[in-house]
Amino acid sequence: MEFREKQAIYLQIAEYVCEQILLKQWPLEAKILSIRDLAVTMQVNPNTVQRSYDFLQQREIISNKRGVGYFVEAEAMARVMAFRKEQFLENELPVFLRSMYLLDIPMEEIEIRYEKYIDETFKEKKYED
Known part of the structure; x- marks a missing residue:
């Protein structure tokens, strides 16, 4: 993965995990990759x-079952969407709108x-839903 310079790597990894959840690559309540x-x-x-997993646990997107591993929370989809929407609306949309205007x-x-x-x-996703 190529990382962007203007954002902490652990946050970019957290975004990757969230994207896997949104794309349903990592199903709700499923075990996810170990830290290693x-x-x-x-x-x-x-x-x-x-650090990424700690960040996501604080937001109740993933949880750790000691000795078993990390799992996607049952309510992760809604929490990811709310978090990502907030981030987008606060950080990315203003830059986009400014460019549109200019x-x-x-x-x-x-x-x-x-x-x-x-x-x-x-288009493949449309047929899967």
Whole structure:
């Protein structure tokens, strides 16, 4: 995984975990990768993944069953969506809207491109739901 410079790596790993949950790659109440396994996958120090998992546990997105491993919480989907929406609306949307304004991009063009993106990127997901 390529990490962005402007955000802590542990937060980017937490975003990755959240994305896996949103994409239903990691089902609710399912066991997830161990700290070591995710560290190897992400090519980071296990302490960084531990920090990510601690962060997600505080938000009740994952839980640790001692001696068994980490699991996705039953209410994780709603919690991830709420957390990610808050992050997006506070951090990313203002930058996006500023660019729209400065570049004089009409909302209609954004709507068209958004629909096209969804159709091309998530068309398999439509048939799975």
